[in-house]
Amino acid sequence: MRELNMVKAINDALDVMLARDPDVLVFGEDVGYFGGVFRATEGLQAKHGIRRCFDTPIAEGGIIATAIGMGAQGLRPVPEIQFADYILPAFDQLVSEAARLRYRSGGEFWAPITVRSPYGGGIFGGQTHSQSPEAIFAHITGLKTVIPSTPYDAKGLLIAAIECDDPVIYLEPKRLYNGPFDGHHDREIGTWAGHPAAQVPEGHYTVPLGKAAVVRPGDAVTVLAYGTMVHVALAAVDETGIDAEVIDLRSIVPLDIETIVASANKTGRCVIVHEASRFGGFGGELSSLIQERCFYGLETAIERVAGWDTPYPHAFEWDYFPGPARIAAALRRVMENT
Amino acid sequence: MRDLPFDLIRVLDDEGQAVGPWDPRLSPDLMRRGLRAMLRTRVFDDRLFRAHRQGKTSFYMKSTGEEAIGAAQALVLERQDMCFPTYRAMSWLHARDYPLIDMVNQIFSNASDPLHGRQLPILFSARDYGFYSLSGNLGTRYGHAVGWAMASAYRQSDSLALAYCGEGSTAEGDFHESLTFAAVYQAPVILCVTNNQWAISSFAGLAGTQDTTFAARAIGYGLPGLRVDGNDFLAVAAATQWAAERARANKGATLIELFTYRATGHSTSDDPTRYRPRDEAEHWPLGDPIERLRQHLVRIGEWDAQRHDDLIAQLDAEVRAAVREGEAIGTLGRSKPPLSEMFEGVFAEPDWRLIEQRREAGA
Ligand SMILES: Cc1ncc(C[n+]2csc(CCOP(=O)(O)OP(=O)(O)O)c2C)c(N)n1
Ligand SMILES: [Mg+2]
Numbered sequence: 001m002r003e004l005n006m007v008k009a010i011n012d013a014l015d016v017m018l019a020r021d022p023d024v025l026v027f028g029e030d031v032g033y034f035g036g037v038f039r040a041t042e043g044l045q046a047k048h049g050i051r052r053c054f055d056t057p058i059a060e061g062g063i064i065a066t067a068i069g070m071g072a073q074g075l076r077p078v079p080e081i082q083f084a085d086y087i088l089p090a091f092d093q094l095v096s097e098a099a100r101l102r103y104r105s106g107g108e109f110w111a112p113i114t115v116r117s118p119y120g121g122g123i124f125g126g127q128t129h130s131q132s133p134e135a136i137f138a139h140i141t142g143l144k145t146v147i148p149s150t151p152y153d154a155k156g157l158l159i160a161a162i163e164c165d166d167p168v169i170y171l172e173p174k175r176l177y178n179g180p181f182d183g184h185h186d187r188e189i190g191t192w193a194g195h196p197a198a199q200v201p202e203g204h205y206t207v208p209l210g211k212a213a214v215v216r217p218g219d220a221v222t223v224l225a226y227g228t229m230v231h232v233a234l235a236a237v238d239e240t241g242i243d244a245e246v247i248d249l250r251s252i253v254p255l256d257i258e259t260i261v262a263s264a265n266k267t268g269r270c271v272i273v274h275e276a277s278r279f280g281g282f283g284g285e286l287s288s289l290i291q292e293r294c295f296y297g298l299e300t301a302i303e304r305v306a307g308w309d310t311p312y313p314h315a316f317e318w319d320y321f322p323g324p325a326r327i328a329a330a331l332r333r334v335m336e337n338t
Numbered sequence: 339m340r341d342l343p344f345d346l347i348r349v350l351d352d353e354g355q356a357v358g359p360w361d362p363r364l365s366p367d368l369m370r371r372g373l374r375a376m377l378r379t380r381v382f383d384d385r386l387f388r389a390h391r392q393g394k395t396s397f398y399m400k401s402t403g404e405e406a407i408g409a410a411q412a413l414v415l416e417r418q419d420m421c422f423p424t425y426r427a428m429s430w431l432h433a434r435d436y437p438l439i440d441m442v443n444q445i446f447s448n449a450s451d452p453l454h455g456r457q458l459p460i461l462f463s464a465r466d467y468g469f470y471s472l473s474g475n476l477g478t479r480y481g482h483a484v485g486w487a488m489a490s491a492y493r494q495s496d497s498l499a500l501a502y503c504g505e506g507s508t509a510e511g512d513f514h515e516s517l518t519f520a521a522v523y524q525a526p527v528i529l530c531v532t533n534n535q536w537a538i539s540s541f542a543g544l545a546g547t548q549d550t551t552f553a554a555r556a557i558g559y560g561l562p563g564l565r566v567d568g569n570d571f572l573a574v575a576a577a578t579q580w581a582a583e584r585a586r587a588n589k590g591a592t593l594i595e596l597f598t599y600r601a602t603g604h605s606t607s608d609d610p611t612r613y614r615p616r617d618e619a620e621h622w623p624l625g626d627p628i629e630r631l632r633q634h635l636v637r638i639g640e641w642d643a644q645r646h647d648d649l650i651a652q653l654d655a656e657v658r659a660a661v662r663e664g665e666a667i668g669t670l671g672r673s674k675p676p677l678s679e680m681f682e683g684v685f686a687e688p689d690w691r692l693i694e695q696r697r698e699a700g701a
Binding site for chain 2: 029030033035037055056057058060061062085086088089125126127128129278279308309310311313315316319320
């Protein structure tokens with residue numbers, strides 16, 4: 001065990017897999033010699049060589065297309081897309097190719113790729129360095145979508161994703177790279193030091209895809225979140241003193257429906273939190289699932305707390321971001337309704 | 339024609355003389371305006387980069403070493419022409435005298451930000467100055483320039499389009515699609531590649547030109563390709579005039595590689611010593627574009643050291659005044675446009691979601 005922040009835990013997962021499996025390749029823009037703009041691949045080229053960890057041209061469609069081709073032959077490519085906002089040039093490759101290769105070829109070919117990409121706001125990155133595109137991928141059958149919220153999970157989920165035979169979109173909450181950000185941007189920013197989930201074992205271990213974590217057990221209301229918003233939700237729960245059960249979904253596809261249903265039936269109240277825009281966001285899917293499966297267990301309508309239906313605005317970052325105050329207000333509303 | 343993509347068009351020699359067939363014979367007045375635009379860019383960049391270090395904004399990018407490109411092109415093209423910039427083409431705006439205070443307010447995202455607090459610093463939009471809206475994603479506006487040019491042809495207007503693409507970004511499909519469309523429709527467009535040797539940490543060869551040039555990309559599309567010393571104000575002007583004449587004579591598009599050097603880090607988030615020699619910039623063989631034009635003007639008796647120093651002092655005072663004025667309105671986070679601006683401009687008219695959410699946000 002040692003204490004690692006989230007970037008270092010991701011780096012460690014890549015290091016472990018490069019050492020363990022000669023089929024694993026790590027590549028992307030500025031990923032090789034430089035070690036990535038967020039330092040996630042630092043030192044990997046020096047350690048594992050330029051054939052295992054390398055720089056690519058600036059062409060996201062090309063990065064994913066070649067990853068799929070390599071994967072089809074049996075390698076396990078782990079391409080990085082520098083910002084999740086820049087996955088879009090590769091969207092056709094992901095949707096029409098990676099997601100369907102197995103299905104349409106009758107199982108002859110498949111694409112065991114893991115696309116890592118930093119997502120989310122809170123760094124004053126403006127419209128094209130802040131977006132949360134998870135719902136777009138969740139909508140595509142054939143893609144898995146994984147989002148860690150702690151260093152421990154980041155490493156274990158990334159190794160599980162690399163070992164998975166399906167294409168995985170692995171979204172890294174960049175606001176959490178250096179610390180468990182709770183949404184209070186105006187207070188001193190904490191680091192991972194001393195956080196129990198920053199204790200990261202050496203070597204190989206996995207956190208299974210499709211298993212949510214109950215990060216705070218409670219009886220009054222279920223809070224569903226993932227990525228950055230797990231920490232923001234926990235802060236809001238603390239501040240309201242409401243005995244909420246906070247669930248970190250960890251992967252949205254596959255989705256741990258059992259944990260969600262059990263909690264919703266127990267509490268009868270739900271608040272769903274994500275940073276992405278609200279309309280058509282993943283919260284809508286979660287809300288429908290709970291409504292379909294827990295209708296008679298629900299005491300009141302499900303609430304969603306999300307980014308507004310606008311692009312991510314630079315000056316209004318903290319007005320856009322669904323911070324602890326907005327979550328706390330939703331928690332109080334849900335508790336008042338009967 | 340066939341050799342031009344592998345050659346390097348230069349006008350200013352090492353002694354600052356204008357030589358050779360490409361000499362555009364610009365008036366001293368236009369050259370002085372070019373010098374002023376380049377210096378304004380550099381002074382502004384230095385001041386605003388420092389403002390970022392002082393916590394007054396979130397982000398900044400400099401064009402240091404590449405100022406000749408936008409400056410020369412803005413001055414030889416017409417008012418009605420539209421430039422589709424990259425974040426490294428700010429000397430276009432300086433050459434067109436875009437108000438410094440508007441730049442500062444945008445960079446501070448303050449209450450007077452002309453883009454209403456919605457966009458990352460320096461990703462300007464200035465339609466009246468022939469400067470199309472910038473965005474963070476690379477390459478995506480290259481095709482807009484071709485479309486703009488096609489619209490001009492369709493409407494029989496004289497407005498041509500000029501677009502920039504960083505050499506690293508030529509790897510994107512957008513670049514190749516744009517060249518195809520430009521060739522197929524003989525669009526009156528000037529497609530430029532600013533080859534500043536670096537794409538963050540990647541050297542130019544990683545975009546696929548280790549054994550060829552960016553200008554030579556044109557050959558495969560059946561377009562003329564020029565490779566130009568981008569630090570030579572006169573060469574940039576000459577090549578641009580050549581391409582503009584072709585476009586206005588309905589002879590179609592031209593690809594111009596502007597060979598230059600990114601003299602500073604990629605952005606405020608970058609530390610170039612991690613991937614290139616610390617002193618590489620000093621060894622760049624094609625010199626500093628400002629110094630080269632200054633040398634030429636002095637040589638032909640149209641400029642002197644005193645005027646140069648005075649100009650720098652004057653620009654410095656103008657930039658300082660603009661920054662002070664912007665600071666008085668407020669730096670990032672200390673002043674903002676009204677919150678309602680967050681919800682405006684998503685659509686021509688907001689739909690019910692935005693109306694409800696604006697209310698919920700208390701705007
Ligand atoms: C589609 C897309 N992919 C990746 C990025 C991240 N990125 C920003 S600038 C840059 C390098 C661009 O290099 P180049 O095209 O040479 O332009 P320069 O910065 O040198 O002017 C990269 C990779 C981006 N902004 N957009
Ligand atoms: Mg470049």
